Amino acid sequence: MRATARIKRxxxxxxxxxxxxxxxxxxxxxxxxxxxxxxxxxTVMSLLRPDWSAFYTGSTEDIFSLMVMTIAIGFFGTSIGTILAIPFTILSARNLWKNPVVPRIGKFVLDVLRAFPELVYAIIFIKVVGPGPFAGVLAIGIHQVGMLGKLFTEEMERMDETAVEACQAVGANGVQTMFFARIPQLMPIYASLALNHFEIAVRSASTLGLVGAGGIGATLIFAIQAARWPRVSIILLTVIVTVFLLDLLTGWIRKRLR
Amino acid sequence: MITFDHVSKTYPNGVKGLIDVNLTINDGDFVSIIGLSGAGKSTLLRSINRLNEITEGEITIDGQSITKANKRELKRIRRTIGLISQQFNLVKRSTVQKNVFSGKLGYYSTLKSIFGLFSKEDYALCNEVLKKVELADKLHERCDNLSGGQQQRVSIARTLFQEAGIILADEPVASLDPATSQEILSELKSINTTMHKSVVVNIHSIGLARQFSDRILALQDGRLVFDGKPGELTNDVLEMVYKGDSFLGESER
Amino acid sequence: MKIKDTVHFQWYKTLFVAALLALCLFGSIRYTQADFGQLAGNISQVSVFLRKLANPDFGYLGRLIDPMIKTLKMSALGTVLGVLLAIPFAFLATTVVTDNPVVTHIFRFFLNIIRTIPNLLLAALLVAVIGIGEATGVITIAIFTFGVTSQLIFETIETIDMSPLESAMAVGANKLKIAVWAVWPQIAASVLSYAFYAFELNVRASTVLGYVGAGGIGVKLNEALGLFRYERVFMIILFIFAVVVIVDAVSEAIRRRLR
Structure with a gap:
């Protein structure tokens, strides 16, 4: 018995x-x-000597301003994503519909939205609104609708329905049940997910510049192509430290949302 | 007054939950329903406020049929029936106060309730009912910070706040320890005697049922097999209801 | 009646959060030069895309098979390398094999930083340092996998049942032996499922890797996007999506078999 198991392994x-x-x-x-x-x-040696002077020069094109821009893209994109995800969640949560077809359609739309990478959205939106940060915002926003919509739906379907029943038992209508039983339960979870996706969005926003959708990415690519390693180094350092700090900040807030 | 007129319930998969139940529960009664798990206790209780739909017969509350009620009428009738259950049915993340106020959602318009525009009288009533269940100091406490017994008292406060004439309690003490179970049932009993509210309670413990009820109903496989005073509940009856299972073991819980 | 006795007793908190969010939102709208008018005006552009996207070029599928196989190979190789590398680092980031909290914190910090770098930036950097090509793609995938799985693995190690460790400790086993004989059997199944999860992520990320020339199906996607051949773009996306679904189903089946 053990021998055969060993041979199989x-x-x-x-x-x-x-x-x-x-x-x-x-x-x-x-x-x-x-x-x-x-x-x-x-290369590694020059990467270890970041060009600190490029971080802040007072112009709108210095690393600091570009990073702030990247955060703004992430924030606005996540805001759009969160707000638009809510109607999709209501549409695709099984426990809100007696008819099983509606949630299936909702989930399919969310799957399709998620199937496209942000980079593809960015390229499409650049065609629509021109190159710049707004294209990045829209790309992140639409992609996040798919991501957050899925997670929100899962939480909605997983939620404790006993409080919902309590509201129905005292004659509350659907909207009241939503506001008294569902939202108080789900709000902290949704806020936590949105914060987590804000951090993810900032990370993607720092790459979307590659295709011209604003943020710090374009500058980084130019610096890499020109082999200006000290500049590459300060940009990477800025991105890493910013995302790290955001991670700490959102983690701290999320812990208090319990 | 609650009446059951030839009530049956068949689940879509063919399982019979209730079979031809005829019953009248008078105002001010404290009624316990006993029986094995799956005998139909919950089905019976929850069909009173139509959280469970029955398939045959009719249930009336104070002469008004809840079975035939339309959506509006159903909401109106449900306002007069309180529900307490095993899992307390509270929004754990909300405050005690907000949970208590959810008892009167049926009386408030959608907009007023969403923005929390409750009347002064109701705020006073809320404080009063919380005082009655000895939770006055927990007004703004979140329910997940309370013990099981305290949470169940919040749900009792909610039904008091609702000013319902009938209180349904579905296994209210099943997840509580014996001492707390005594407390909760005493609370319900005192509400029953001092405020003349009807209380219908599903319960596993025969000891508690005997101690607190005016009347005991026993269900077996969806049929009402016993209906009488606690004194009439002999061991022979229990033997039949519990099909020879060690009911004494059950009552120990 | 005082407001502190009502359900609005925390109104200032709500107001503060709402104001803060509104401020950030307003600021980010201004800062990113959002122009919804332009979006509405050019929305017909989107419908052009949608029409092209709705008619994927199925004839193109034949030329996608080889790059896709290449992507799968790169992902598989990168995933295995990344996971193999992640396991020792994950152990060092917990207190199981080392009692030294300083070491633990240093490793955690390092893992956090690796995880922070967006994979596209990582790919761009490696392309610059090593050169363009498939090998660079494999290394990027390995590092990305390393970042994702090391985090998951050390979180798993922290949640395991510690009683076998105590009994192993009692018979005088050293830390390494404990890791191999008491910890590893408990986390092996999780590690395997993280590897599959990472593999799936890597197949998805192949779209991005192609953009910097790191080989595989992403190169085709980049080509199609550059030539504005959106019917091909959609075909590629559809194909990747289908492969991810299949990968998901296969990994699910394997995991169930091994459980």
Whole structure:
């Protein structure tokens, strides 16, 4: 019995290993050919010397202003996402509808919204409103509708229905039940999810600049292409520290939302 | 007065919840319903305020049919029936005060209730009922900070605030310890005797049922098999209701 | 009646939060130069997209198979590398193998920072440092996987049942032995499911990786977007979506089998 189990385990391990070798086989490793430790070390060394002077110059194009812009894109995008997610949640929560078709349609729409990466939304919205931060806001907003709508719906379906029953039992109407039983229960959870997605949004907003949708991303890419490593370094440092601080801040608020 | 007239309930999967129940509960009665789990106790209780729909027969509350009531009438009748249940049915994150006020949602317009525009009299009433259940100091406390017994007292306060003539209690003490169970049932009993409200309670413990009730109903597989005074509830009857299971073990709980 | 006796007794809190949110929202609207008029005016553009998107170019599917297989290979390889690397780091970020809280905190801090870097920026940086190509894609995926799974793994280690540890400690096992014999069996199933979760994330992220030339299906997506061939864009998205659904179903089946 133990012997067969051991053989089975060995077989699985060998199978996985074979699969990995097959995966590694025809991947083009040639980019390593031009790799030299000398230039790598040089890059790393200059990355360790961030160009502090670029952080704040007083212009609207310095790293500080761009980071604030990135946060603003994230905040506005998450606001749009949160507000628009609520009607979708009401549409797609199974426990709010007697008819099973409506929630299925709602969930399908949310799935479709989520299927497109933010980058694709950004490219589409740049066509609509022109390059700039607003395109990033819309891209993040629409993507977040899909994400938050799904999470909100799950929470709505998972919620404790006993308080809902209590409201119905005293003759409350649907809207009153919503405001007295559902919202007080769900509000802290929804706020917590929205805050968490604000942090995620800031992270995506810092990449959307790559396609011209505003924020700090474009500057970073230009700096990388020009191999201006001290500048790359200060930008990355700013993004990391900002997201880290936001993580701490939203985590602190979320803990108090219990 | 609550009357059951040939009431039956068949679930969509064919299971029979209630079979031909005929019953009259007078105003001011303290009635306990006993029986095994799945005998239909909850179904019977919840059909009184139509949280469960019955499939045959008719239930009337003070002469008005709740079975045939339309949406508006149903809400009107439900305002006069309080419900207390095993899980307390409170919004745990809301304050005691807000939970108590939810008892009168049926009396307030949607807008007034959403913005919390409650009348002065109701604020006074809220304080009064909380004093009655000895929670006056917990007005702004969140319910999840309260003990199980305290939470159940909040839900009693809510039905008092509702000023309902009938209180339905679905296993009100099933998740509480014996001492707290005594307390809660004493509370219900005193409401029953001093305020002349009818109380219908589902209960597992035969000891508690005997101690507090004016009248005991026993259900077995959806049928009403006993209806009488606590004194008439002999061991032979219990043997039948609990199908020879150790009912004494049950009553110990 | 005083307001502190009503249900509005915390009105100042509500007002403060509402005001703060309104201020942030107003500020971010101004700062991002939001112009809803322009959005409404050009909304016909969206319908053009939608019409193109609604007619995916199914004929293009044949040319997507190979890049997709490449993406799957890169993701699989990157996921395995990332998870293998994440396991020791996750252990070091808990107090199971080291009693030294300083070490724990340093590792946690490091893991947090890795997790913070958006994967697209990571890819861009690696492309710059190493060079463009599929190998860079694999390394990006590995680092991204490392960031995601190390966090999940060390959180799992913290929630395990500690009693086998105590009995192992009682017979005098050292910390490494405890990690291998008492902790690992308890978290192995979770680690496996995190690996599958990360694999799924990586397949999704392949759209993004292509943008910096890191190989796979993303390169095709980038091409189609550059040429404004939205019927192809939608085909690619649809294909990725289908693959993610299949990956999800397969990983679910495997996990159930192994449980």
């Amino acid at each position: 060995l077989g699985i391990a060998l199978g996985v290993l074979a699969l990995l070798v097959w995966c590694a086989w025809d991947i083009d490793w040639s980019s390593f050919r031009y790799f030299s430790w000398g230039s790598f070390r040089g």
